[in-house]
Amino acid sequence: MARYVALRIGQSLLALLGVSIIVFALMHLVPGDPVRSALGTRFTPELYAALVERAGLDRPILVQYFDWLGRAVTGDLGVSFRTGQPVALALGQRVGPTALLAFGALIVGLLIALPAGIVSAVKQGKAPDYAANTFSQIGVSLPDFWFGILLILVFARMLGWLPPGGYASFADDPAAALRYLLLPAVTAGVVTGAILTRFVRSSMLEALNAEHVRLARAKGLPWRYVLRHHVLRNAWIPIITVTGLQLGTLLGGIIVVEIVFSWPGIGRLALDAVQTRDYPVLQGAVLLVAAVFLLLNLLVDLVYARLDPRIRVGAST
Amino acid sequence: MSIDRPSGDVVLSVRDLEVSFATRRGRADVVRGLDYDLRRGETLALVGESGSGKSVSTMALTKLIPIPPGRVTGTAMLDGQDLIAMSERDLLAVRGRRIGFVFQDPMTSLNPVHPIGRQLTEGMRHHLGISESDARDRAVDLLRKVGIPAAEKRLDDYPHQFSGGMRQRVVIAIGLSCDPQVLIADEATTALDVTTQAQIIELVNQLQDELGMAVIWITHDLGVVAGIADRVMVMYAGEIVEEADVDELFADPRHPYTVGLLKSLPVLGAFDRDELAAIPGLPPAPTDLPAGCAFHPRCAYRDDERCVSERPPLREVGGDAGSGHRIRSFYEVAEDDRRAAATAGIAAPEHREEDAS
Ligand SMILES: Nc1ncnc2c1ncn2[C@@H]1O[C@H](COP(=O)(O)OP(=O)(O)OP(=O)(O)O)[C@@H](O)[C@H]1O
Ligand code: SF4
Numbered sequence A: 001m002a003r004y005v006a007l008r009i010g011q012s013l014l015a016l017l018g019v020s021i022i023v024f025a026l027m028h029l030v031p032g033d034p035v036r037s038a039l040g041t042r043f044t045p046e047l048y049a050a051l052v053e054r055a056g057l058d059r060p061i062l063v064q065y066f067d068w069l070g071r072a073v074t075g076d077l078g079v080s081f082r083t084g085q086p087v088a089l090a091l092g093q094r095v096g097p098t099a100l101l102a103f104g105a106l107i108v109g110l111l112i113a114l115p116a117g118i119v120s121a122v123k124q125g126k127a128p129d130y131a132a133n134t135f136s137q138i139g140v141s142l143p144d145f146w147f148g149i150l151l152i153l154v155f156a157r158m159l160g161w162l163p164p165g166g167y168a169s170f171a172d173d174p175a176a177a178l179r180y181l182l183l184p185a186v187t188a189g190v191v192t193g194a195i196l197t198r199f200v201r202s203s204m205l206e207a208l209n210a211e212h213v214r215l216a217r218a219k220g221l222p223w224r225y226v227l228r229h230h231v232l233r234n235a236w237i238p239i240i241t242v243t244g245l246q247l248g249t250l251l252g253g254i255i256v257v258e259i260v261f262s263w264p265g266i267g268r269l270a271l272d273a274v275q276t277r278d279y280p281v282l283q284g285a286v287l288l289v290a291a292v293f294l295l296l297n298l299l300v301d302l303v304y305a306r307l308d309p310r311i312r313v314g315a316s317t
Numbered sequence B: 001m002s003i004d005r006p007s008g009d010v011v012l013s014v015r016d017l018e019v020s021f022a023t024r025r026g027r028a029d030v031v032r033g034l035d036y037d038l039r040r041g042e043t044l045a046l047v048g049e050s051g052s053g054k055s056v057s058t059m060a061l062t063k064l065i066p067i068p069p070g071r072v073t074g075t076a077m078l079d080g081q082d083l084i085a086m087s088e089r090d091l092l093a094v095r096g097r098r099i100g101f102v103f104q105d106p107m108t109s110l111n112p113v114h115p116i117g118r119q120l121t122e123g124m125r126h127h128l129g130i131s132e133s134d135a136r137d138r139a140v141d142l143l144r145k146v147g148i149p150a151a152e153k154r155l156d157d158y159p160h161q162f163s164g165g166m167r168q169r170v171v172i173a174i175g176l177s178c179d180p181q182v183l184i185a186d187e188a189t190t191a192l193d194v195t196t197q198a199q200i201i202e203l204v205n206q207l208q209d210e211l212g213m214a215v216i217w218i219t220h221d222l223g224v225v226a227g228i229a230d231r232v233m234v235m236y237a238g239e240i241v242e243e244a245d246v247d248e249l250f251a252d253p254r255h256p257y258t259v260g261l262l263k264s265l266p267v268l269g270a271f272d273r274d275e276l277a278a279i280p281g282l283p284p285a286p287t288d289l290p291a292g293c294a295f296h297p298r299c300a301y302r303d304d305e306r307c308v309s310e311r312p313p314l315r316e317v318g319g320d321a322g323s324g325h326r327i328r329s330f331y332e333v334a335e336d337d338r339r340a341a342a343t344a345g346i347a348a349p350e351h352r353e354e355d356a357s
């Protein structure tokens, strides 16, 4: 197990290094002079020179990369071309809201997917199964931005129950924070829930049809016991894996949702950075999302290994 | 329908057992009127091609098939109680307790996420109401009995830490754990290599002598039958086509299908689809059974009257009355053909000599 953990951590670090190269190259692949285009109408030779120097753009490219990497490792991601604010600081302010939204969306997704997937597998081919399938079919093909706007129209504009967008921090006002969170979390959560429903259903079906379930039934164990200890216990393993991986996909969807609901998260920040050609901020955002994504994958694998004795306890025969 | 043999020691008595499934292509008649008695200490082999209804007919006894679409009728008396009429609740007390099961694939019939000890004890705790530590003691005894070395150290090991043969021993231990009256072994050695197969067969023979339970041994492999069975039932399209004591079946087969099976034996000692060279054609689909005798499209002995229109009854044949040799056919195979098949059958099975010991 220790070997396995070390191996997986090593792999993740390697992948992160790969991402860092791509992110770094981003700055140098864009046509034209990034600093110049970022400055736009604010261009003055002094400002230009200062930024170029600050970003180290006048040195050889490899030196620039290792320099940048070295600083990135210590948390120094450069300064925003636009505001001059350190990128790490800008990201730090936006991480909280994005994490909150991702967490909320995941909860919504699981609240939908676990019951829907389990019931539809256990009642395979019956009405609840068809209902769950229809839901996931619709849910999967629902564009987030369209669904978000629909929710705003109904619950904010028409019924006036919830705010159409914005954010409040939990620390300041938990009630308001929840009200702001609800619509975006549901928007991102429904799609996640629809995707997860399918996985939960198929993992459950696979577990239900396993030969060991037949043997467990042949032992005369009550169905509820078999379901708990020989079906759900086995189905958890793929469900947890897919849920973790789905979090990564969820982060992608959240960018759109943040924009629709004016949610001050990483996605919003990245979009603004794209529009204003603020490359250091964009680099930082992409690097952060990639790191989180890799970390999630790593955690998923470690949890999986913990749950599955075939990995946890190496084969001895 | 009547079986003229002493019935005092009958453990399980099955009459007119029928199983059908509602399918998209109509009703599938998978088991069609099985009658047999299983006696204490006896090993009854159930042989037949894939799809002939061996598994379904035994699973249906305790309703281990999906119902619906499945439907089970008839009677199966175990100790004077009819299993077919029992509620699911009462059946829970039969499965694993009075009827033990061993399935084909030891790689998949154990749950990979639980240690084997737990998979052994859960049934015992449920049925016998004993404590965890008593159950573990019993589990160690059982594992010793089925020949697992260092049994007490292996209770907390997971299935993947055992070889295929060892796993099947664990599965057999599970099947035996509550001292069942009947053990149903469905292709219990099919997935194992020949050496392991022979060991498992010997183990079951020995345990049966020790514990006195009756065994229904389901297999494709006539070679295995010779090594383990007292009596054989040959199934075709959901029916018993021939039933006889094992020696009689090999020495004096009477049904055209059985003779065909035995003739196809020398090729490998086992029969599979492609080895059935001696019998042309394929078995019918249970949704689309031929009229008359289900075997008639493939039968070299059929006439074109009764065989194609009337279902032959199961009737007693052979020399001594009461030997229980029955066939479901209007005609018996001619003497010299029988002899040819018998020679083939005797020459082929590898376990035949072991049987004598
Ligand atoms: N749930 C089900 N629904 C419909 N048909 C079924 C079902 N279960 C089994 N059958 C059919 O019943 C027939 C007998 O199956 P069974 O498994 O008993 O055969 P078998 O003799 O055990 O074959 P094998 O040697 O391959 O194990 C097959 O034609 C199979 O397709
Ligand atoms: S009844 Fe006729 S068709 Fe059927 S096995 Fe006998 S001889 Fe062949």
Ligand SMILES: [Mg+2]
Pocket: B054, B055, B056, B186
């Ligand atoms: Mg079978």
